[in-house]
Amino acid sequence: MFWVQFFSRHASVQKILAISCVTRRTSKSVKHGRSVCLRSIFFNSVKYYPTKLVLGIETSCDDTAAAVVDDTGKILGEALHSQNEVHLKTGGIIPPVAQQLHRENIERIVKETLYVSGISLDELSAVATTVKPGLALSLGVGLEYSLKLVDKYKKPFIPIHHMEAHALTIRLINQVEFPFLVLLISGGHCILVVAQGVSDFLLLGQSIDIAPGDMLDKVARRLSLTKHPECCRMSGGKAIEHLAQQGNRLHYELRAPMRHHRNCNFSFSGLCFNATRIIMQKEKEEGLQEGHLLSCVTDIAAAVQHAVALHIVQRTHRAILFCIKSGILSQTNATLVVSGGVASNQYIRRALQIVTDATNFNLLCPPPRLCTDNGVMIAWNGIERMRAGLGVLHSTDGIRYEPKASLGIDISEQVGEVAIKVPSLEVSLNELATINL
Template identity: 85%
Template sequence: MFWAQFFSRHAFVQKILTRNSVTRWTSKSVKHGWAVCLRSNFFNSSNNYSPKLVLGIETSCDDTGAAVVDDTGNIIGEALHSQTEVHLKTGGIIPVVAQQLHRENIERIVKETLDFSGISLDELSAVATTIKPGLALSLGVGLEYSLKLVNKYKKPFIPIHHMEAHALTIRLTNQVEFPFLVLLISGGHCILAVVQGVSDFLLLGQSMDVAPGNMLDKVARRLSLTKHPECYNMSGGKAIEHLARQGNRMHYELRAPMKHHANCNFSFSGLQLGATKIIVQKEKEEGLQEGHLLSCVTDIAAAVQHVVAVHIANQTHRAILFCIKSGILSQTNATLVVSGGVASNQYIRRALQIVTDANDFNLLCPPPRLCTDNGVMIAWNGIERMRAGLGVLHSTDDMRYEPKASFGVDISKKVEEAAIKVPSIKLEKNLLK
C-alpha cells in the first residue's frame, strides 16, 4: 500500500523507472527524482516547505538553453540545443540564422526541460531570462517567449545579465563566499572583476577590441581548420587547442600584447593581425591559395594559443596583486574563478594555475558544460537574485533586451594609477613542462 501510494503520487519517480533508452537518464537524474519527492514532503504530512523553482532561459548568442534549478542548488532538469554545426558551415555566426534556429527550438527545449524535471509551469516560482548583453536578434527570441510564459501563468520575471550569470555559476557547484576575483573569457568577452555580491561587481579590466574566443575562431577560419580531418566538426577555439598539442610554439614568434601597459585590460586584435601575417607568408612559401591547409598549422596554432595564454595570465596576475595591495581581497578569500567558453582551454588554465600558485590563490572553474552558455547558469542567477531580493519583477511593462550592457562599477583607472609591476614567475619556462 505504501509504495503504491508513493508511485501514484510521484509521477516523476515513475518516469525514472519506466523511461525508454532514448532519453538521457543518469544516476544524477535518479538523485533529482528523489529530490523532487523530498521537496514535496511525501514523508512529512505537514507539507510546510515549498521549494523555490526557477526556469532559466538562455538565447544570448547561438545556444538555446533552458533549465530548472531549485533554491538548494539542485539542477532538476535541463536541455540545450547547440547551433555550432550550422555556423561552422557558414563560417561564423550569422545573426538572422541564429535567430531562426532559436525560434525553431526554444519551445521544444523548454518542454524537454520541464518534462525531464517533472515540474509544471504552474509550480515555478519565477522565470529568469537573459536580456543582456548579446546578439539583439537572439536575445529578442528568448525575451519574447519568456514574456508570453510569465503573462500566461502569472509568474514573476527575473531579467538576467549574461556575464553576471557566468560569474556566479561557481556558487552553484562550489562553496564560494563573496568577495572573489573572476575572469570571464569567452567568444564575446574578456573581463576581470571582483564579485562583491549578487549584483555588486568591480570592473578591473576588459578587452579593448575583440574577445579571445572570437579571435581564436577567426584565426581558425583563416587557417581553414574545418578542412583538417581531425577538426572538421570542432569550433575554432577547440580546433586551435587540439592542434596546438601537436605543434611547437617556438617555431613562430608572436608578441604578447600590452606588455608596457600597467592596467588589467586586454587586446587581441594585434595578435590576430600578427597571426594573419604569418599565415599569408607561409601560403606564399608553400604556393597555396587562401582556403587550403598549410603544412605548419599545428605550429601556428601552438604559437597563437601560447600568446593568448600568456597575455591573459599576465593581466590576471596584475589583478591579483592589485586586489591584495588595495585590500579588496584578503588571504581568507583569495580565490580566482574562471568561467566562460574559453575557460575550458586546458593550456590557458595551466597558465592561470601557475599564476594562482605563485600568489597562494585558489583557482576554481565550473564544469566545462557550465562554462559555455547554458540555461542552468541563468536559472541559478535567478535563484541568487530571488534570495537577495534583487530584480524580481511582477510587471514586465516596457521590458527590453540590451545588446550592449555595462558590467559593474568600472575602477580600471584606479588599477592603472596603482602602476603595479608584475614580477616574473617564469611563465614561459613553466608552460613547457
C-alpha cells in the same frame, strides 16, 4: 479529507508518496534497525523539498538553452540546442540565421526541460531569462517567448545579465563566499571583475577590442581548420587547442600585447593581425592559396594559444596584486573564478594555475559544460536574485533587451593609476608549453 485533497492537488507530493510506498516495503533504517514508516518518509521529503523553482532561458548568442534549478542548487532538468554545425558551414555566426534557429527550437527546448525535470509551469516560482548583453536578434527571441510565458502563467520575471550569470555559476557547485575575483573569457567577452555580492561588481579591466574566443575563431578560419580531418566538427577555439597539443609554439614568435600598459585591460586584435601575417607568409613560402591547409598548422596553433594564455595570465596576475594591495581581497582567503567558453581551454587553465599558485589564490572553474552558454547558469542566477530580493519583476512593462551592457562599477582607471609591475612567470609558462596536455 484535508490530506486527500492536499495529496491530489500537489504533483510533487504524489511523487514523494510513490517513492515512499516502495521504500516502506524495502528499506531498513540503519539507525534504528527497523522499517521506515510512510509518515516519516513523507515529512522528511516535505522538509527538504525546494521552496523555489526557477526556469532559466538562454538565447544570447547561438545556443538555445533552458534549465530548471531549485533553491538548493539541484539541477532538475535541462536541454540545449547548439547551432555550432550550422555556423561552422557559414564561417561564423550570421545573426538572422541564429534568430531563426532560436525561434524554431525554443519551445521544444523549454518543453524538454520541463518534462525531464518533472515540473509543470504552474509549479515554477519564476522565469529567468538573459536580456543582456548579446546578439540583439537572439536576445529578442528569448525575451519574447519568456514574456508570453510569465503573462500566461502569472509568474514573476527575472531579467538576467549574461556575464553576471557566468560569474556566479561557481556558487552553484562550490561554497564560495563574497568577495572573489572573476575572469570571464568567452567568444564575446574578456572581463576581470570582483564579485562583491549578487549584482555587485567592480570592473577592473576588459578587452578594448575583440574577445579571445573571437580571436581564436578568426585564426582558425584563416587557417581553414574546418578542412582539417581532426577538426572538421570543432569550433575554432577547440580546433586551435586540439592542434596546439601536437605543435611547437617556439617555431613562431607572437609576443603578448600591451606589455607597457600597467592596467588590467586586454587587446587581442593585434595578436590576430600578427597571426594572420604569419599565415600569409607561410602560404607564400609553400605556394598555397588561402583556403588550403598549411603544413605547419600545429605550430601556428601552439604559438597563438600560448600568446593568448600569456596575455590573459599577465593581466590576471596584475588584477590579483591590485586586489591584495588595495585591500579589496584578503591574501589569506582569496579565490579566482574563471568562467566563460574559453575557460574550457585546459592550456589556459594550467597557465592560470601557475599564477594562483604563485599568489596563494584558490583557482576555481565550473565544469566545461557550465562554462559555455547554458540554461543552468541563468536559472541559478535567478535563484540568487530571488534570495537577495534583487530584480524580481511582477510587471514586465517596459522591459527591453540590451545588446551592449557593462558589468559593475568601472574602476579600471584606478587600476592603471596604481601601475603595478607584474613579476615575470615566463620560465614557468615556458615549462607549461612543453607539457603534453
